Amino acid sequence: MTYVKQMQRIVDEYRLEGLSWPTSAKNIADWAIRTGRWELPAAALRRRCADDIASAMREEYMTDRKGRRVRLLHPAPLETEGQTEMVWDDIRTASRDHMQISFQHRRKGIVGDCRQMKVDVDSYNDAHPEAEPIQIVFDFTMDLAELDAADEAA
Known part of the structure; x- marks a missing residue:
């Protein structure tokens, strides 16, 4: 198991x-x-420590020259020693290739989350035909524009 x-x-x-x-x-x-x-099994100690370190790295931010809050460290799934491993790098010094792979990987995760949400919403709506269906919009263009406008106003 x-x-x-x-x-x-x-x-x-x-x-x-x-x-x-x-x-x-x-x-x-x-x-x-x-x-x-x-x-906690002894074999899980290393994995748990690595997960905690990765969580902490995900939470480290800096302010760029334009005043934007930017995530500092970015993981990219890279091939090392015959296996794929998440390799972290600093946005200030990372290669373009590393950052492109990192952003693509992150986007895939967001798409996966959206797909699962759609499946969950569809299932809920099918199981409750008497209720008004819950509608979810997956086009985030307006959301991003509103957040950018709020940042510019602040």
């Missing part, structure tokens, strides 16, 4: 126990640790 499946099983067990639902992941984690259903 994969680690993700194990985590999903813990959620299922939490719900079967009849505990508070809806709830937060922290509440489920407290329960899982307290009941001995979860402890």
Whole structure:
């Protein structure tokens, strides 16, 4: 069983126990640790540390010459030692190739999130035909223009 499946099983067990639902992941984690259903396997320590470091790198920003808040460090999936690995670089010194790969990878992630949202919305609407369908617009042109205008006004 994969680690993700194990985590999903813990959620299922939490719900079967009849505990508070809806709830937060922290509440489920407290329960899982307290009941001995979860402890960090030794093999997961490196991965967990790397994930925490990647999260911290994603949160580091700088202000560019035009006053824009810009993410400083960018990952790109690159081939190293025969396997694909996320390699991080600084936007101020990264090559154009690195940044293009990074931006393309990030865009694919956004498209994947949008596709999953569409599937979820379509499923919800199909399951609730008596309600007005939830409509989601995936053209972000106006949203981006509004945010740019707000930045310029500030």
